Amino acid sequence: MCLLRLGDDALVLGQRLCQWITRAPTIEEDLALSNIALDLIGHARALLTRAGRLDGTGRTEDDLAFTRGEREFTNTLLTELPNGDFAQTVARQLAFTHYAVLRYASLAGCPDPELAAFGTRAAKEVAFHRLHADRWTRQLGGGTAESTRRMQRALDHVWPYVGELFDEDDATRRLAAAGTLPSPAPLRREWEQRVAGVVTGAGLTVPKTTWQARGGRSGLHTEEFTALIAELQSVHRQFPGGTW
Template sequence: MTTSTDPAVVADTGRVDAHLAVHLLRLGDDALVLGQRLCQWITRAPAIEEDMALSNIALDLIGHARTLLTLSGRVDGTDRGEDDFAFARSDREFTNALLTELPNGDFAVTVARQLAYSHYAVLYYEALAGCADPQLAGFGERAAREVAFHRMHADNWTLRLGLGTPESARRMQQGLERVWPYTAELFDEDDVLRHLVAAGTVPSPAPLRPEWERRVAGVVTRAGLTVPAPAWQARGGRAGLHTEEFGPLIAELQSVHRQFPGGRW
């Protein structure tokens, strides 16, 4: 934080802090919402090993969300904590990418969603590990290692389904087709990100898209499947415009807090 009394410097620092708080909130919302979606597989996964695997991936993501949301509250000066962000906002106040809120569908849809998100998250957190802020860099390094296991899980299941039976391959291809229109939003760069990148605060995800496409295409091709080429791209999550299924997901997330406001466990 600057100690300068120059109004221009102070004002610019304030803008950077405000933009950084928004960016951290977006990343935290991505992790929180996807973690909540994966929690819906508990007791419903195809096998008990997958029940445990998806539960552990969800726990990692919720851990990422806790760190990111807490940091956002510190940076924006409100000192809001993780519970304030998770439980005291309306669905329109969440800024997650639409990909992370997509309904689980059958198992192949979940695998496709995990394939897209985990490859993106590894690349972005690795880039974040190189930023100047030691706290953000440390988080990025740790999160990248954890999400690398999520990526491996998604890669293995994509291959297993794609190279399995004709039915499993058909479902995996349909899962990719369902998910792919929602992937571009992960890499969008708006004024918030442009300001942060210009200030050298955080990296932009936009330059990572070609490498993401290369890595994901490699997995999909090895699985004997085809990378979708959607005719449309969904956007709006960063602005609080969500899918029809998002409201019930947030209601489920917040149900206990709303039933017992201020409860301590």
């Protein structure tokens, strides 16, 4: 279940970023976001394949990506948020990439050698995604009055969705107690320190939220998720069992 959650996070966010293709502010950003999306989809493939092996169902990465219904996806609400303007995408990337680097790095100490190897590699790849988000946060925060306003508004919009990244439940606690898979909860303090450094360094304010959005891990998603999954699964549904 925990690997499925990580795989769903990567798959859904990768699909969201694909929506920037041909729509990014510059050609360079079109390429950058496309490459980040490709990395995320690669992470999703590895994680979903491993999840299918471990859950005893024999499902493949394609089965998990293309044949599940909306309520069966366990990604956080953060990863499915609409792209919005460029600042909102940057704010979402800032929150997720700092989390993902810490989360994947924590997997490097897993007793499962395949998962440990994945964590080591993925943490290095997401570190470049983090640099991209950090740079744009500083550039927008320290740019014009309009870019500063939009970046702060984007942070305020995204922040209520952050907490779900670090949530624990019985499954994560059991795995952590057994030493099989570390819990994400202890990572939050370091995440907060690192992200606060970037935000304040950009001349922006770390949001203080009065509510937290949750439900994605339980299959309760936003209204916009329906269209996102329909787009993701459209070719498979049109040509079931097709090979290329």
